[in-house]
Amino acid sequence: MTAFRITAIPTEVVESVRATLRAPGYGFPAHSEPATDAAPCRHCLRNIEPGKSSRILFTYDRFRGVESLPQPGPVYIHAESCPRYEENGGFPEELRNSPRTLEAYGRGRRLIAQEYVADGKYEPAIEKLFADSKVDYVQVNSTTAGCFTFRIDRPTNGTAPAGTP
Numbered sequence: 001m002t003a004f005r006i007t008a009i010p011t012e013v014v015e016s017v018r019a020t021l022r023a024p025g026y027g028f029p030a031h032s033e034p035a036t037d038a039a040p041c042r043h044c045l046r047n048i049e050p051g052k053s054s055r056i057l058f059t060y061d062r063f064r065g066v067e068s069l070p071q072p073g074p075v076y077i078h079a080e081s082c083p084r085y086e087e088n089g090g091f092p093e094e095l096r097n098s099p100r101t102l103e104a105y106g107r108g109r110r111l112i113a114q115e116y117v118a119d120g121k122y123e124p125a126i127e128k129l130f131a132d133s134k135v136d137y138v139q140v141n142s143t144t145a146g147c148f149t150f151r152i153d154r155p156t157n158g159t160a161p162a163g164t165p
């Protein structure tokens with residue numbers, strides 16, 4: 001049992017983008033194309049395979065749903081239907097081997113700390129960030145491209161789930 005929740009882009013947002021090819025909240029055109037290099041889908045958190053899958057590039061506010069201050073940026077999703085990554089699935093294994101930046105925020109979009117992880121050892125870094133009670137959530141971004149990948153939240157009740165040793 002992990003002590004954190006993986007929060008991928010919500011399914012209703014992804015389905016809306018696929019249906020309309022418009023960015024949620026912005027209306028900017030979204031772009032659909034065959035995948036030409038490996039990039040993670042922000043819904044299933046698996047790589048979009050070049051030569052096999054198509055992807056949609058759209059503008060997404062990485063603070064959507066948690067803050068009133070937006071910060072839009074480009075993200076990819078599978079053009080085809082895919083399952084949303086399980087919140088209790090732990091750190092996504094397909095993303096473990098790529099360098100990611102963990103940004104720890106307090107409500108009000110206050111950046112409190114960040115960690116650069118390049119050796120795949122994400123769990124200790126996440127635990128270290130959440131050990132600070134001022135940290136409400138952690139954003140995971142690509143270190144090399146800078147793009148938002150997903151968010152990590154504390155467990156729903158703010159502590160370990162009941163019954164967890």
Ligand SMILES: [Zn+2]
Nearest residue numbers: 041044078082
């Ligand atoms: Zn996907």
